[in-house]
Amino acid sequence: MITQNRRRFLQTSAVAAGGLVLPRFSIGQDQPSKKLNFAAIGVGGKGDSDLAHSAELANIVAICDVDRRTLARAQAKYPNAKAFENYKEMFETMGDKIDGVTISTPDHAHFPAAMMAISRGIHVCVQKPLVNRISEANALHQAAKKKGVKTNMGNQGHTGEGIRRLKEWVAAGMVGKVKEVHVWTNRPIWPQGSKAKAEIVPADAPDYLNWQAWLAQCPDIPYHQGLHDFKWRGHMEYGSGAVGDMCCHLADGPFWALDLGEPYKLEGQCEDITDVTWPVNGRVECHFKTPAHGDVKLTWYEGGLRPERPAGLEESRKWEAKGGFLIVGEEGTIMNTDDYCSSPRMIPEEKFKAWMKDKEPQKTLERCLSPGNPQKELILAIEQDKICGSNFDYAVPLTKFGLLANLAIGNPGKVIDWDVAAQKVTSVPEANAMLNRAAVRPGWDFTA
Numbered sequence: 001m002i003t004q005n006r007r008r009f010l011q012t013s014a015v016a017a018g019g020l021v022l023p024r025f026s027i028g029q030d031q032p033s034k035k036l037n038f039a040a041i042g043v044g045g046k047g048d049s050d051l052a053h054s055a056e057l058a059n060i061v062a063i064c065d066v067d068r069r070t071l072a073r074a075q076a077k078y079p080n081a082k083a084f085e086n087y088k089e090m091f092e093t094m095g096d097k098i099d100g101v102t103i104s105t106p107d108h109a110h111f112p113a114a115m116m117a118i119s120r121g122i123h124v125c126v127q128k129p130l131v132n133r134i135s136e137a138n139a140l141h142q143a144a145k146k147k148g149v150k151t152n153m154g155n156q157g158h159t160g161e162g163i164r165r166l167k168e169w170v171a172a173g174m175v176g177k178v179k180e181v182h183v184w185t186n187r188p189i190w191p192q193g194s195k196a197k198a199e200i201v202p203a204d205a206p207d208y209l210n211w212q213a214w215l216a217q218c219p220d221i222p223y224h225q226g227l228h229d230f231k232w233r234g235h236m237e238y239g240s241g242a243v244g245d246m247c248c249h250l251a252d253g254p255f256w257a258l259d260l261g262e263p264y265k266l267e268g269q270c271e272d273i274t275d276v277t278w279p280v281n282g283r284v285e286c287h288f289k290t291p292a293h294g295d296v297k298l299t300w301y302e303g304g305l306r307p308e309r310p311a312g313l314e315e316s317r318k319w320e321a322k323g324g325f326l327i328v329g330e331e332g333t334i335m336n337t338d339d340y341c342s343s344p345r346m347i348p349e350e351k352f353k354a355w356m357k358d359k360e361p362q363k364t365l366e367r368c369l370s371p372g373n374p375q376k377e378l379i380l381a382i383e384q385d386k387i388c389g390s391n392f393d394y395a396v397p398l399t400k401f402g403l404l405a406n407l408a409i410g411n412p413g414k415v416i417d418w419d420v421a422a423q424k425v426t427s428v429p430e431a432n433a434m435l436n437r438a439a440v441r442p443g444w445d446f447t448a
Contacts (some may be wrong), residue, residue, distance in 0.1 A: 020156070022080060032061040036379055039094070039101040041087045041113050044070035044229065046127060047104030050154065051078075053375040054102055054125075061097055064090045066213040067229060086213040087113050095120045100382060102375055103127060104154070108238040109216040111136040115446040118143045125378045127154040128248035130392070130399040132240040135436045138423065139401065139447040140394040152378040152388035153395035155248040155414045157340030159368040159377055163253050166334065166344040170257040171292075172361035174346055175329025178293045181254045184301035187242035187323040191226070192234035192303075193272035199226035200235065200276070217437070217444030234277050240406060241278030242302035246339065247402035248395075250323050253341035255398055257327070258296055260288045262400055266416040268408030271303075281305050282412075284405045300405050312347035340372075407434045 039062035040051040047065070051074065054060065064084040065071040075083050078103070084090040091098075100123040103113045111131045117124050118140075130153055131137050144151050157163055170178070204224035204273055205211045214228060215221070218237055233239035254260065263286040270282035281303025288296045300305065309319045310326055312333050321337035332351060336344040346352035368389060370376035381388045390398075408416045412436075417427035425431040437445075 019257070035317050036099045036382060037097055038379070039081075039098045040064065040074075040078040040104070041090070041101060042104035042109075042127075043074040045104070048074070048153070050102045050125070050127070050375050053373045054100075054379065057376055057379040058100065062090050062094050062369055066210040068210070075096065083125065083178065085210040091116045091120060095122070098122050100124065100150075100378060101195060102154075104216075105216075106215055106232045106238050107132040107240050107244055108218055108232075109214075111140060112217045112444055112446060114140055115143055118147050118149055121147055121149060123150040123378060123382050125154060125375050126395075128395075128399070129240055129244045129402055130395055132238075132244060132403065133435065133437050134400055134407075134423070135447055137396050140359075141392050143192065143446075144392045148327070150378060150381045150388065151392040151395070152374045152381070153248065153388070153390040153392075153399070154374050155252055155390055155395070155398075156372045156374055157249055157342065158254050158256070158390040159374055160342060160371045161367065162336070162344055162363045163256060163341040164367065166253045166336075166341060167257040168361050168364055169334070169344070169346075170327070171364075172359065174355060174359075175327060175334055176331035178258055178327055178329045180259070180326075180328040181296060181298040182301070182307040182326040182328070183247075183251045183298060184256065184306040184321075184323060184325075185242055185246040185250055186304060187245050187302060188234060188278070189278070190231050190233050193277045194274055194277075196226065196234040196277040197274045199231070200224050201226065201232065209230045216443070217440045217446075219439045220441055225300075236276055236278060236407040236410075239278070240402070241409075242282070243300070243402045243406045243409070246302075246323060247300070248398055249339045250325055251290055251300070251401065252398065253336060253344060254298065254327055255401065256394070256441050257294060258288075258290050260290060260296065260298070260401065261397055262418065262420045263288050263298075263404055264420065266404055266408035266418065268405070268410075268412050268416075270409050270412050273409070273412065276377050278406070279303070279409060282409045284402070284408045286405060286408075310347060312351070314348050387433060407431055410434055 036058040038054045038058040041064045043051050043063050043065045060078045060081045063074045063081045064087045101117050103126045114124050114126050202222045203225040211223045265287040268284040270279035273279035284300040286298045324337035327334040332346050335347050377388050411431045414428045419426050
């Protein structure tokens, strides 16, 4: 187990480095050391693979899940880990024995779990999106900086080669000045709109589910079917819709390559949105001011909507990607048609090959030696006192961009003017209600 003195040293050194310009990427020898003790909150679905990645480099000492079936399966794999249904109890019991934690729960529970960990000086890797309220994103960011912990978000594409090449190409002028970006996804692939609302009804809680622990900081309500264990994504209180599921993946490349930051204006359209569920589809125009490209408009599409076929795409190539992005510049277009920015290329292909032959830039960005593994990247960052690529300085603005797109979807047809300095909407005052959680259970308010 890493000593408490070592943990304090890492925290102190991270705080001391806060004012320096440091590389964003954890690098080093990707070899098992088993020096760190890790816990996992949420061990089913994505949480299962997140836990497995951590176990390659660290000791797994605690696991937590509200679903007793899922928890039992994880216990069988990690018999030496202490099991919990409630992460409050886990931190109270073992907080001084945990060096880092993965958080792979429904969106609404990311914030309190991460805040409990950070308050104890525990390093965190939180699944995307970090949170589903902008006020929580800001509070989480401030807490992490204050405690000096290592942080990472689970958008695995940010650890890969593709996103680094994209940033290097754009910086080298592959497509010239960029004015337009398009990002699209086929999500939702779960119920949303009026159909989802009709399915969310009170029922008897299954005996395998700790419903009170599932609610986390949200108001205490009876068990409702149509939420656990996947359909919560379509519910405004607990999930973040298609944007929350895919924006931190699909928009990651353009967001980083163009240094987008927070948009200053947005306008959304959608179909079949309700007072409690996200819509079946939507489209949002987001406007940014960038240091290198000036004004850039990014359009987000979801629910099967997508941009028109790009002019540079060869007639022989299909235009059927379920998700991807286009970066449209004055001198060409970059297209990527996978979720994790693994295959960015200028179109047409012939033009791309010619540019790469004559102008391919040097690799200027540090590479991550754990591609596809934000959890392992965090462990290496702790051990070597490095900074993860999707640390909260980067992941918070990316998450907030997605949440602002949702805010525009939730106020369709209205121009949302976002005051970055004041962190509020100035054009549609009632939209500010979406920045915060309407109500928090007693003992669960960490935003102050």
